[in-house]
Amino acid sequence: MARAIETGPALRQATVVSEPTQVDRTNRHELPVDTSVRNVFTVDLEDWPIAVLGPHHEISGRVVDNTKQILRILRWHSVRATFFVLTKVADRYPDLIRMVQDDGHEIASHGHGHELLTNITPDRFEDDVQRSIDILTMLTGTRPIGYRAPAFSIVKETRWAGEILQRLGLRYDSSVFPIRHPRYGIAGAPREFHRWAGMQLIEAPPATVRVVGRSLPIAGGGYFRLLPGQLVRTAISLSNRRGQPAVLYMHPYELDIDGIQEHRWDGLRFSPWRGMTQGMFRKRIEARLHRLLESFQFETLAEAVTRWESR
Ligand SMILES: [Zn+2]
Structure with missing residues (x-):
């Protein structure tokens, strides 16, 4: 199949935008x-409507440009990342996934249809993850070893997911947020890499920071937009001082400054409150990303898991 999107030199050329000048270097x-x-x-790697408004939404073309923008930023800093791919996106834009792979990033699974585990049966979950593994394996020639649940929906009630992930041959999961939160997380879960009880499956939890006896999220997404950049960097440094890698995350649509408005023009219906909170501070994400990526060392989650296993 012909490549529908630019790769190689064309992309590299597009990299030469004045990114570093946007970096905020205050707070020394x-x-x-x-x-x-x-x-x-x-x-x-997912699109805003399906991820935020619900699994019945179609994948829009915005995910392509947004993902290409992340790839340019990562390439600028020579950082290799792990992409948890929603395979509904892969079905629609297979070349985009190959492009991510060609840049040396790890391709892992974010499932297929973005249904929260709290809303589906174990059987349906197994089918969804198996389907995503099959699609990614066919597309990339490599079987993924990592999984992240939609909206971190592995919670106390859905811990059955671990056994299924292990049975499907996955080596690690990165879905258990060790925090108290109304919609996700397992309060008191370990904040460090660990094995699921009685299993080989490794959990690589998203980064948190301890503040007055509570674990708070700093790892990315909305927190990354809303929290001061210095706080995020300090929390990463604190993790690293304990010898722990910080697992950060973001979504392509967070770089899409006009995305919310344009989805509305395209006819999507959602509340003004949701539009406002989801679109807030998107403008500052890119500069923050540059600052973050130039401040720390990074590797893929597969590499970090292997390093942890052989420690
Ligand atoms: Zn998601």
């Missing part, structure tokens, strides 16, 4: 960076 008083620990930058 920070913890020294421990370069012996590598962190992990992950991307949930």
Whole structure:
């Protein structure tokens, strides 16, 4: 099949936009960076309507440009990341996934249809993950070893997911947010890499920080938009001082400054509140990303998991 989207030199050329000039280098008083620990930058490769408004939404073309923008930024900093691919996106834009792979990033699974685990049966979950593994294996020639649940929906009630993931041959999961939150997370779950009880499956939880006895998320997504950049960097440094990599995450649509408005023009219906909270501070994400990516060392989650296993 002909490549429908640009790769190689064309993309590299597009890289020469003045990214570093957008970087905010105020706040010099920070913890020294421990370069012996590598962190992990992950991307949930999905489109805004299906991820936020619900699984019945179609995949829009915006995901292509948004993902290409992330690839340009990662390439600028020579950072290899882990992309948790929603395979409904892969079905529609297979070349986009090959492009991510060609840049040296790890391709992992974000399932197929983005149905929250809390809304489906174990059988349906197994079918969804198996389907995504099959699609990614066919597309990339490599079987994925990692999984992240839609909206981090592995919670106390859906812990049955671990056994299914292991049975499907996955080596790690990165879905259990060790925080107290109304919609996701398991309060008190370990904040570090660990094995699921009685299983080989490894959990690589998204990064959190301890503040007055509570674990708070700093890992990415909305937190990354809303929290001060310095706080995020300090939290990563604190993790690294304990010898722990910080697992960060973001979504392509967070770089899409006009995305919310344009989805509305395209006829999508959602509340003004949702539009406002989801679109808030998107403009500052790119500069923050540059600052983050130039401040720390990174590797893929597959590499971090292998390093943890052989420690
Ligand atoms: Zn998602």
